[in-house]
Amino acid sequence: MSYWFLIPFLFFIAIIQATLLPPAPWFGLRVDVPLVLVIAWGMVGPAWQAARWGFILGIFLDLTSGMPFGAQTLALTSIGLALGAGQAIFFRGNIIAPPIATLFGTLVYHLALLAILALTKQPAQWDEVMLRVTLPAALLNTLALPLVYLPLRWFAQRLYPQMDFR
Amino acid sequence: MFAPNRNRVLVLVLLSVIAFLTLLLYQTGQLAPVQDLALELMQPFLRGARDTGEGVENVAGSFGDVNALRAEIKRLQNQVNELTIQGVRVRELETENATLRQQLRYKQTNPDFDLLGAAIVERQPDRARVIGRDPSNLAWYIIVDQGSAQGVKVGMPIVTPEGLVGRVTAIGTNWAKVLLIIDPSSSVNAVVQSTRATGVTQGDVNGNLIVKYVPQGEAIKTGDLILTSGMGGSFPKRLVIGQVTDVFKRDIELFQEATIRPTVDFTRLEFVLILKKFTPADITLEPTPTPTAAPRPTRTLTPTPTQ
Numbered sequence: 001m002s003y004w005f006l007i008p009f010l011f012f013i014a015i016i017q018a019t020l021l022p023p024a025p026w027f028g029l030r031v032d033v034p035l036v037l038v039i040a041w042g043m044v045g046p047a048w049q050a051a052r053w054g055f056i057l058g059i060f061l062d063l064t065s066g067m068p069f070g071a072q073t074l075a076l077t078s079i080g081l082a083l084g085a086g087q088a089i090f091f092r093g094n095i096i097a098p099p100i101a102t103l104f105g106t107l108v109y110h111l112a113l114l115a116i117l118a119l120t121k122q123p124a125q126w127d128e129v130m131l132r133v134t135l136p137a138a139l140l141n142t143l144a145l146p147l148v149y150l151p152l153r154w155f156a157q158r159l160y161p162q163m164d165f166r
Numbered sequence: 167m168f169a170p171n172r173n174r175v176l177v178l179v180l181l182s183v184i185a186f187l188t189l190l191l192y193q194t195g196q197l198a199p200v201q202d203l204a205l206e207l208m209q210p211f212l213r214g215a216r217d218t219g220e221g222v223e224n225v226a227g228s229f230g231d232v233n234a235l236r237a238e239i240k241r242l243q244n245q246v247n248e249l250t251i252q253g254v255r256v257r258e259l260e261t262e263n264a265t266l267r268q269q270l271r272y273k274q275t276n277p278d279f280d281l282l283g284a285a286i287v288e289r290q291p292d293r294a295r296v297i298g299r300d301p302s303n304l305a306w307y308i309i310v311d312q313g314s315a316q317g318v319k320v321g322m323p324i325v326t327p328e329g330l331v332g333r334v335t336a337i338g339t340n341w342a343k344v345l346l347i348i349d350p351s352s353s354v355n356a357v358v359q360s361t362r363a364t365g366v367t368q369g370d371v372n373g374n375l376i377v378k379y380v381p382q383g384e385a386i387k388t389g390d391l392i393l394t395s396g397m398g399g400s401f402p403k404r405l406v407i408g409q410v411t412d413v414f415k416r417d418i419e420l421f422q423e424a425t426i427r428p429t430v431d432f433t434r435l436e437f438v439l440i441l442k443k444f445t446p447a448d449i450t451l452e453p454t455p456t457p458t459a460a461p462r463p464t465r466t467l468t469p470t471p472t473q
Binding site: 060063 | 177187193303307372
């Protein structure tokens with residue numbers, strides 16, 4: 001995929017996440033659209049591309065975030081890398097893999113951000129966050145996954161017809 | 167995109183290294199100019215997205231009215247459309263006018279404050295209880311459109327006429343990031359208005375406020391107003407923070423805690439005031455706190471009544 005298209009697209013996603021995305025009515029949390037996007041592309045796109053998506057999205061998110069600069073970049077790139085490692089063998093075509101990857105991806109994402117907060121000597125309430133933010137967010141992201149996964153899968157099938165999507 | 171394996175791994179390693187480096191550079195403060203420039207460039211998009219969101223919201227509301235009117239008086243549809251749009255604009259202007267008037271009165275009643283108005287660039291248009299979040303769901307920040315060019319400095323308090331909003335944690339030329347008081351990493355020295363009992367307010371992960379470290383012997387009850395104590399000099403004294411909704415007191419603990427309902431509605435923040443200068447509290451002149459001490463005047467115009 002051309003970076004001329006990719007970068008503005010990911011920039012747009014970051015802007016939406018930072019300004020317009022409303023919270024879900026159940027948990028009062030917002031869907032982590034960039035995270036879900038990285039996870040979904042990690043499963044339907046070419047191997048390792050999700051890490052690049054995570055890197056670019058992370059930079060844009062870091063600009064709008066109050067957390068240490070680089071935190072989002074590091075967290076999303078790591079998730080992209082982890083998905084890249086398992087993607088070719090396991091994910092593509094597996095119906096159970098996407099929701100499971102989203103649940104664990106959200107967990108890893110929040111753990112990574114909390115770890116970075118702790119390393120930069122900012123207060124991080126691990127147990128509270130895990131219970132009251134991460135678990136609901138994981139559920140919410142999983143529920144939102146089809147809205148991102150299915151269009152991306154359709155897009156990937158057309159963009160990379162040589163790949164096996166069964 | 168389908169690069170050879172060796173190159174691909176190299177790129178990925180490079181990306182990870184860059185991610186680590188940005189974090190390190192941020193920690194050493196070397197990244198500030200780049201971050202400033204990038205956010206400066208990004209600001210029009212943030213503002214545009216916010217305005218678009220508000221526009222869509224307004225137009226959506228207007229369409230509801232127009233549909234109802236179309237059913238009743240079809241021939242007046244165009245006129246109604248126009249009037250509706252004008253009405254939305256007028257309402258927006260009225261709201262803005264009322265907010266600015268309120269802020270002007272606030273400035274007049276606090277002549278020792280040097281205030282600077284600011285609009286929220288990155289507003290979190292949340293309608294639920296948990297509000298004002300960072301893109302990650304883990305922190306509560308907003309970005310305002312005033313920065314070092316307007317004399318804003320890190321640490322300056324942010325207020326509205328309703329009470330304390332937060333403080334500036336990072337600045338660029340024309341922007342500032344504001345840590346809201348409902349963020350878990352925010353701590354504000356506080357005092358209970360009626361009894362002068364002191365404590366520290368902190369946010370929690372769900373965007374609630376808690377006042378901690380109130381000594382067991384001190385009286386604190388539902389409905390009490392919590393104000394800034396001014397101790398530490400970070401905030402002026404007697405700014406309203408919120409109202410006590412629940413008190414948690416256990417005999418085995420040294421301190422009691424209470425949850426607070428903030429007087430500021432963080433879901434509807436549009437304009438805030440940056441407190442550029444204020445007279446810090448002189449704790450040597452403070453009267454000795456007693457449980458029966460008379461309430462002192464607060465820095466608010468309309469304290470929210472107990473619910």
